[in-house]
Amino acid sequence: MNAPSDELLYSIGICVGAAALLAVVGWRLRQPLILAYLVTGVVIGPVGLKWVTSQASIGTVAEIGLILLLFIIGLEIDVKRLASAGPVVLLTGALQVPICFALGLGFFYAIGVRNVPGNYALLYLAACMSLSSTLVVVKLLYDKHELDTLPGRITLGVLIIQDMWAVLMLAVQPNLLNPNLLPLAFSLWRGALLVVGGLALSKYVLPHLFRAVAKAPELVLVSALAWCFFLAGAASLIGLSREMGALIAGVSLSTFPYNLDVMAKAVSIRDFFVTLFFVALGLQIPIPSLQVVVIALAASAFVIVSRLSVVPILYWFGLGHRASLLPAINLAQVSEFSIVIASLGLMQRPAQIDSSVVTIVIMTFAITSVVSTYMIQSSHYVQRALSNLLKLLRVRDLDSAASAVEKVESRHESVVFLGFFRDASSILHEFERDGDPAEAKDFLRKILVIDFNPTVMRELRHRSISCIYGDIAHADTLRHAGIENAELVVSSITDEILRGTNNLRLLRNIRADCPRAKVMLSSEHIAQALFFYEAGADFVYIPRLHSASQIAGILKKGLVEGFDAVREAEIKHLTLRREVLA
Template sequence: MHELIRDITLCILFAWMLGLLAHFFRQPLILAYLIAGFLIGPFGLKWVKSQESIAIISELGLIFMLFMIGLEIDLKKIVRAGPVILFAAGGQLLGGALLGLVLFAGIGLSLAAGFDAIYLSVACALSSTVIIVKVLYEKRELDTLPGRVTLGVLVLQDVFAILFLAVQPSLGNLQIGVFLLSIGRVGVLVVTALVLSRYLLPWLFHRIARTPELVLLGALAWCFLIGEIAEQLHLSREMGSLVAGVSLSTFPYALDVTAKVTTLRDFFITLFFVALGMTIPVPNLSVIGLALLIAGFTVASRLVTTFVPLYLMKQGLRASLLPAINLAQISEFSLVVIQTGVVAGHIQTATASAVSFAFVILAVLSTFVMVRSDALTRRAIPALKRLGLRDLDHGRDAEAAETGGHGAARRIVLLGFFRAASALVAEMERQNVSLLKEITVVDFNPMVFRTLADRDVHVIYGDISNVDTLLHAGIGHAEIIILSVPDSLLKGATNEKLVRHVRSLNPAAKIVATADLLADVDQLYAAGADYVTVPRLSDAHELFSVIEAADQELLADKRAEIDARLGERREVLP
């Protein structure tokens, strides 16, 4: 026991020190934890060498990690996922797994005595939620179309991993009867967890909601209870903890439970990845070679299995490329899958080590590439067009030839289309529908392009930071040019740069720009804007009127008024 406490102390201390370095160099924390484990483990400094300590630390971390992954799987989002996300996820998962199986079996990894090829194909089909969400959040791209597609695919990847973990214990005797028995056991576990979480837990948690320590203790008790039921059903505690989390994900107190367990989650997930790092030996050339092959295959398979389905669904080159770039790494869940395979004796230690090294390689490279994904897509799209791939603007050249090199001139041009522009178009429909015949919208969101075209609004698919797009939009002949997208959401440009550029192309137009910060207002006017909108001012006015209505006991009337206004609108973006 004293040795275990000392080992946990070393794990946390080194994870913290290397985590600080990773934070300063903007690298994934998981990478720091793996390196910390390697340094203090049996293959490094040998400060932690008890296999029993490593196994206990790893299992505890794995149980908590899967519980939290389950809590964050939103079943309602899967049900609501549109055909684009479902088709993209299906193509990526099935295509990636099948291609991986062919490749890894083809290079001689066993499919008979062991299951290295199967585990590798599953591991390579999964992408890192931690890395993707962190980078997209920092880039403010979670709510963009490529961001939503990426997150939808991630959720369905988690479901795919759950299904694999369900049959994983039976891989050693994969007969149809054994397989059906495993599925039946999982069904019993899921039904038990869902029934209890639907009818018993809400009643209990409602009575302890004001006692945080009991909420935390109840969540932990639930995690270990379902884990123990899974063990009795000859599944695994890890599978049980995952089901425990999923069964709570739609439960009214899920958010509260997640908040309470987060600190413990971070602690035990740290222990899991440090313990995993301890199992990584000093690599030989064959392990390094396999790791590079896994990394290369993962990137190539994402381009084939993610880009192609999205492109075939006419999402455009940009919206098809970005999710493929976002998903081009190996998941932390892949390490979980591989670790369960090692514990079950299904795969070789060298194979598991290669996956860990591939995870490290892709974690670093993927973070670097995702940060620069917009610039990469701008370079890649012309090359793809030269190869014969058509984008949504493939008819633009013919139209330009007919109109003398630029698009049909419209009086009002909207450069970029997000929620403010969506609200403006809805307001035009409500107050003066004839104005819709006088506007041109320029944006590279394929959903916006199709929806506006269906409503007979003149829309041009293109990047507003590209001069050719602006010329084709008829910028030089417009009377009013509106930039309604804030700098935080613009890609490859800012409002100030766009104002200067547009002013040089059309000295006489009235230019309306948007300011994120109050300090930006004067700079935009100096750049040539005629009017600058500051969204926070209209928001403040609305909130102040709400406070006044509440003070006068008129809040219900205020709500009825806004509900009536919302009911009249048909916005392009929800």
């Protein structure tokens, strides 16, 4: 075994071992793993312990990781789903990056950053600060069960469109130093040629190949990786970055029925190589100067504030304060894609930026990732504070616009739904189809929904069902809704989904404002359901045990006969259940 091989194995061993240790620490602190990998490179590199002094020893392996990373990102971009996302997501995504880029140019110019020959710092910083982190956002929203909410879907759609903007940036990057428009246009043309060629082959050639190898699952992965490196090589051949070719390869396979299988199997391979890529990037980070630290701090503040640019767009679509502000809060960090773009700029020959720009991008990614973690975890509190500020500036929310029509001293509806999610939708559907149409219509007139999802409100009004825009986490919402004469109040959302409140707190608020009402709460856990019964709930809905039609029948019957009998039977039934995971 020769010396270069020894050095390579030694460097990989040190990098992976140290990255694993620091990743555990980062995971415990609920921080992105990428941040841990970057810190690993700093700790073991020339700035720190000097265990690995030559980034070149793992450079090739790290670039493979980058290619695989962009291939997986491409696989996750569903072009068909993006096309059907609707005007709200498409327009917001299309405008967010250009607006933030333009604001970035003005901001960084104001603090003294300039473009000079060989260092296009102003352009790179403005571009890198316009992208947000899919990795950070999706993980945090998934943990909060908010990916499928309206703000969550808008956020995810904007992130996907940001990836498309990143493709454009990668296409322009090789000819950025040439001030003439013709080479730049030619670069875009080559990028378009690669996209069209890749999509054409994926439509007319690859289906036959994948059908031929589908019966051997391991060949599906090998074929997908071969396609990835083929397009990466083709991109390099026509003067584009290999990483862009890998991204387009992933996008071209994203609509294939095999893409989930490929992603599941390629992720493990990718994770190993990507770890080395970000550790290798950390090895290149020098001790930052005071100026770099100040610019990184200023850039972090800019990123958080600049994401508010999506608020006017969403508000213009009539989404209200909450659905307009939450996506802005979710997007308030720098993307891992930004690090990729900056590092590719440094690797260009000749280099388009110096190492200080990459350091600024990495430091901003680190700062905004940490801050964003806490902002997203407390997003509803942050949103309420910003909403109050907007109201002080006389920017009306949806509840203000509807109050003149809907706010009365005492409402006539006797059945009130607090919040409206999937379970409530299914229960309402059962009410709509129960009995003859005249009876069903008469019962629906008795229903009032209090929720803050403008899409839900539009559909409910279309069905002639009364609704009030409001946040049920606020006790004042119930107090001012005029529901003190309600006969039945329903919370069909479990504590895992509720934000800013819980079922027990709702029960106390209901008892204070609607003393005569019967109350249905929801829970995923038998022990918690029994606790709710002890606290005074008349019925507890457990989604895994009760169907929507069953609940609709219980609620209708309870309004007429009371809940005493069904309550007693349910408590007895739950007490006798001895589940492993109750």
